[in-house]
Amino acid sequence: MSAVRGLNGAGPQSEAPPQATPEFYRPAISYDEMLTPDGGVRPNYAALHARLSTLNPSDLAERQRTLEQSFLLQGITFTVYGAENTTERIIPTDLLPRIIPAAEWARIEAGLIQRLRALNAFLADIYSDRQILQDGVVPRELVLGAPSYRREMIGLYVPHNAYVNVCGSDLIRGQDGEFAVLEDNLRVPSGVSYMLANRDAAKRTFPGTYRTAGVRPVERYPDLLLATLKSMAAELRANPQVVVLTPGVYNSAYYEHAYLARLMGVPLVEGRDLVVLDNMVYMRTTQGLRRVDVIYRRVDDDFIDPLTFRRDSGLGAAGLFNAYRAGNVVIANAPGTGVADDKAVYAYVPEIIRYYLGEDAILPNIETYLCREPAQLSHVLANLDKLVVKAVGASGGYGMLVGPHASAREREAFAEQLRADPANYIAQPTIQLSTAPCLVDGRIEPRHIDLRPFILSAEQTIVTPGALTRVALRRGSLVVNSSQGGGSKDTWVLWDDEAQP
């Protein structure tokens, strides 16, 4: 996932206060989730807005402290390893929920289901007949040449053609107020535990507002996840044994792995707990070895099996992939899904949807220039000061140029790299993310946000009515990544837009 979501294109005029805003909150020029440009309160925020205007800053600060304390107590932390000592920090969590109206959500939900159906069909195709490549809809070498394309997966049977069982797409809302997909996370998406923990906290912080607003519950996620995983092994055994595979306690998402295992009531295993004998996967229990049927792995492809993928991996189990190939165990998500969320393949997703489903994409893409195409490359080179350029294979903000924030020298250096290996880069316009009210140092201020909903897919495709809303906590920043000082907040999806007071 990329660290920078676009750029702060706001000029000096953004400092001018909009008219008729209530005095406790003044958004800048971006699309604001709570207030309309003329300062009116959007109906979905009516209940929260009314509550906020009755609370004074010290009330809010007190609630924020209580919230942070409860996260620390629960151990919802990530570990920061320093030279001297190791500390644990909570992921900054904002008190004020982000609220999405029912009608908007219906469109998001339909768009996400459509997109994941098409991407699963795409994966099934490129690992079997490759019809879409033969028809020239997606360039052959773009798929077959990607490091995330796993030849080992060719011709394997995947129940329901559900290669991606758990998806966490990143959506953003631009200046025009429309949602668009920024990234499809089809490998090992994380963050769902924060969605659930934030909800838990928000219900305790704003119980009255929660009740008045009419919010759809997210608490079914763990049992729906379990049902999704079990349905992948329905042909294997009547009551399949599901496990969660974690890289271990030192992984930054370990809290989430333990949390999901606990709420699903299934064992949390590490690679060293698994043994493969005669293409069967077992876990070492106190009473000997026990069969494992479904592995919800939170370990990247590269590390799941040292015999098939990276030899130096100690996180997986030797022989696991052969057991998978023999059809004796289900790995979810399937290996090799990363090829479909590649940044270059991303540009073709609207085409992919049309190809398999005969429909137009409900949720648009962000306009993307593929530097592999000479015409697009020259456009990118001419507009480097306006664009964000990303390396196709990289993530986490590496190998990336944010044109408007870079110096002329940096741009020139990057242009060299671009010309040397254009196929490795894509470019996108800078997007002004929408803002939502957040509590910062005891004041309510606008901060840029994105949206990560979670989609489950096996026999059925289900979108949990909620999401992780990630927040760029620094003023004006568009960086929502938690390693870059980003935080998160609860996301309320309303039952009914008419029910507002």
Next chain:
Amino acid sequence: MMLARVADSLYWIGRYVERAEHVSRLSDIMLSATLDQNEAAINVAHVALAAVGEEEDDKTGRATLEAVHDLIFDREDAGSVVNSLARGRENARQVRDQITTEMWERLNLLYLRVTGPDAEHAFTQRSSSFLHEIIADLHLFMGATDATMSHGEGWRFLLLGVHLERAQLIARLLEVCFGEAEGRLPLADHLTQMSVLRMACALEPYLRVYTAELEPKHLLEFLMFDQEFPRSIRYATLRMEEHLTSLARHTEHPAHSGPERLAGRLSSRLEFADMEEQQGAGPLLTAVVAECSRIHHAIYETFVAYPLEQRLPA
């Protein structure tokens, strides 16, 4: 049925929690005894330090407060309270899905307080209440374990760790006063006797049985053989035997050399021991420490690190 690694972690949570409590209590008693500046007070400090395996010359010339500070905070010392809590909590984090939220929150909160930036200051300001709170929090943890965790396999592994550690710690404490080794510290005076009882958290239960007429012989008898006092060696051994018998019921190991047999043997030995006939308690105490360590290895070989070929499912 549970993961072998998980069983191992639960067992170690029990051991670390028990160790942290014991060292905290010894420290507290050392500090309060040395408020009296006399010979007996120095003796108490020696007993306590010897019971946790500190070399005496190590600490000569050092103020008790400083020695206690190290017992609590020294990261270099594997047995320090901070280390025990950090490791216990790290094990809890590794099996977070297997213990209850109530247990986790107790242990996590205690860990955060003892390792927090204010901890050493709080200790310097009010050492006794600092230590007292650690002990009380650990009791809350054990209470939460009893009240919220299913009393099944995982709970038994945790309590197995508690009781094995407890039997060993009490045996070591008694070895200091009744052992065969040279330089043992006899329970000559009233303050030392009281203090040893308090180190085993046994003063009040002892008084109910033997009244305030303290006798080294009775003290030894109580801490070794009492069937009802939860910190006597006998009691801890009986619980170990009970948990191991239950745990071994589901384990089809071929050679019946399991840890439950070792625990049963130790517990019979304690049941039929006759102190009058023997040369004193020394050999028996040494045997308790050695047997506990054999049981520990047997637990590991039976439940955790067994050979795979023998343990395929039927």
